Amino acid sequence: MILVTGSTGNVGRHLVGELLCAGARVRALTRDPATARLPGEAEVVPFDAMPLDGVTSLFVNPAAFWNGLGDLLPRAADAGVRRVVLLSSAAALDSDPGNVLAARHLEFEQAIEDAGVEWTFLRPGEFATNALAWRDEIRSGAPVRGPYPQARSAPIHERDIAAVAARAFLSDGLVGAKPVLTGPEALTHPEMVRIIGVAAGIPARFEEISPEEAREQMLSRPYMREGLVDVLLRLRAEAVDGPVEISPEVERITGRPGRTFAEWAADHATDFA
Template sequence: MILVTGATGNVGRHLVGELLCADAKVRALTRDPATARLPGEAEVARTDEMPLDGVTSMFLNPAVFWTGLGDALERARDHGVRRIVMLSSSAALDDDPRNAIGAHHLEIERAIEATGLEWTFVRPGEFATNALAWAASIRAGEPVREPYARARSAPIHERDIAAVAARALLSDGLVGAKPVLSGPEALTHPEMVEIIGAAAGIPARFEEISPEQAREEMLSRPYMREGIVDALLRVRAEAVDRDVEISPEVERITGRPARTFAEWAADHF
């Protein structure tokens, strides 16, 4: 049995599908099973109960444990879980203590390593799904307002993250690995907005704003904290006019090229 935390999230939902297609037994955790809309073949349970009987492998999404892991790792080990695949972040490569995102993921990675269990840490960079925050503005004909217009990244499709995580759970080839994942191309946010507009068949505009304006807007959103906002803005600032390293890991692990941002936009718009 494979336990998937965050099973209704952007990655978790696709991971459940990947595992079921491989005929794996899946227990999917969600805050509200009644509204989960997961495949009937999956056993659905509540996140706060986290039933571990019969579980041998576990997909851990740290967003579910943002306030702390509690005794989750000890319970997993005591119930016979042998492997943990964690949705980490490429931010974990940054040892700057100001990077709250990297520090959070590194803390959990080290806690998992200390259990003595098998592990894999999947480290994607920018999620393409972050661009869903622009959907309302684009559809309303309003500009997408972001700082650092010349910052570049290689956004990755959530389906590719799920595909890598599935292989880490289903086979032994990624035990002890920390694959860094990216999409196949480097793009600026203005270029991403243009691609979304083309996929949606509507005009889409980008408007650059100051980091100060962006910080104020980001802090007004639910679940955004100062440390996270400051880390995100610093990463964007450092990415201005910088070459982006494209990871080959999605294709190496899954046997097919990583999906483009245009493919992601066509899937969502």
């Protein structure tokens, strides 16, 4: 039995599907099973219950445990869980001690290593789904506003992260691995906005604002904290002139090229139209 936390999230939902298609038994944790809309073959249970009976493998989405793992790992070990796959982050590679994203993900990684189980730490870079934050602007015809329009990144489709996660459960090839995952191409935010507009069949444009204005805008969002905002803006500034490394890991692990941002935009066109 594979227990998936964050099962209705961007990655978790696709992971549940990948595992079920491979014939695995899946227990999916969610805050509200009644609205989960997961496949009927999955055993959908409330997150707060956290039943570990019969579970041999565990997918940990830090978003579900941002205040800490609590007693999850000792309970999992006692229940017989042998393998943990963590949705970590490429931020863990950043040596800046002020990077709160890096610190939190490294904390999770270390706790899992110390638990004495088999582990795999997936380290994706920018999620293509971050672009959903532009949904309201693009729908209304307003410009998407942001700093550093020349900054480039290689956004990864959530389905590719889920596909790699599934391989980590279904084979032994990724035990002890920390694969860095990216999309197959480097793009700027203006290019991404244009691609979304083409996919959705509506005009979409980008407008540059100062880092100071962007900081105020980001801090107005309920899930953003000051330290996190400063880290994100620093990384964006560094991406203006820095090289973008395209990881080969998605193709190496899954046997097929990673999905392009245009494919992601086509998959999510109705979110913006």
